[in-house]
Amino acid sequence: MGAPASLPARAAGLARPAAARLPLPGAGARRRARAVVTAARALLDEGHVVGSVGNVSARVGRELRITPTRAAYERMRPRDLVRVDLATGAVRGAGVPSRELPLHLALYRARPDVGAVVHTHSVAATAWSFLGEALAPELEDLGYYDVGAVATAPAAPAGSAELARGAVAALGGGGAVLLGGHGVLTVGRTPEDAVVVARVVERQARVAWLLRGADPRLVG
Template structure:
């Protein structure tokens, strides 16, 4: 059953004040329990649909099992985030869940993801507009083996350079959020030891693509390292930095 936030004093649903909208936005919480998606404004509703679609994509692409990952996106001072313990294929517009940058719930009645401290830490410290956290198999395996993903491919440049592994801490804790921020310094993605991945971007698509790229690089390194008697050749940080400069001009001009 989906979790719903309760008032600690009497067990009733905790009524929250409306979210403070960014300029030009209309955000209003539903009037009653189960009405969280009502009249929230087109921008918020559209972004929530993208959050849900991205979360479902992590399952479809094998990056998470069940509800093990989480996804969020920022709009002004509002952060929309997947709720705790709810299968993504069951999420609807009425399940919209939002908090402010302090973690105070301002939209919805479902309890936000237990990894909320990690998501909020990224938004407070960077210019991120979307965060994706997964338990991808190959990336998690690599997190148990090395302090940094070896430079087996130049696409490490897309994440800002060598991908670090944040020291282990229990999930959902401020300690984990702090470890993650240190590993993310100068990067847009990192590994969490014995846990998974975190990536962020200017859009949900960008954050997701970085997650998929990180998982692919981890799989590549594990595959190359598994050949008996041989070791993969690695790139230098200078070579990866050169690619980083080239990537700035990559893609179509509009």
């Protein structure tokens, strides 16, 4: 079976001094921002995250757009995303990025092919992450979507450089990695692609738990 095609402020009355204005985003940047918000809402609607946990980002030229911390996905708009310089990690404009910003930055810097990053706390895959094992056996889905083997990175504090280093190492050139005792991290060319990988990983984890005798009612 062959691999599929890509799946699918300005303050009132006061203008900033010209030197302080940020460049206006182009059509491509706006499209990527909308895709990040759509992906975040899909994760919430499908139960991969609860409330405002998890995070989504996309590469936009030399920047990334990332979901802000503690922001409700159902009310989020593209303008709420935080702009971050990929090289320096400096926030451009307003907003406070997700605390997992170091994780996203590390992945984009290590993987020039990655255009989007998704982090979830989906139930079956997150539960598996506490085992410290790779997901097994590997379903055909992992090969079909070019995800590859799904390893588990060592447990590390959320938002830490240690977590970022471990995730990059465990991910390698693959499409997904489990964060030990924490959750799931997936990458793709677009936010939509990364969400598809997150769905595939959660399904893989459900099958893995069933093969270990888990109650089907608990793993969907």
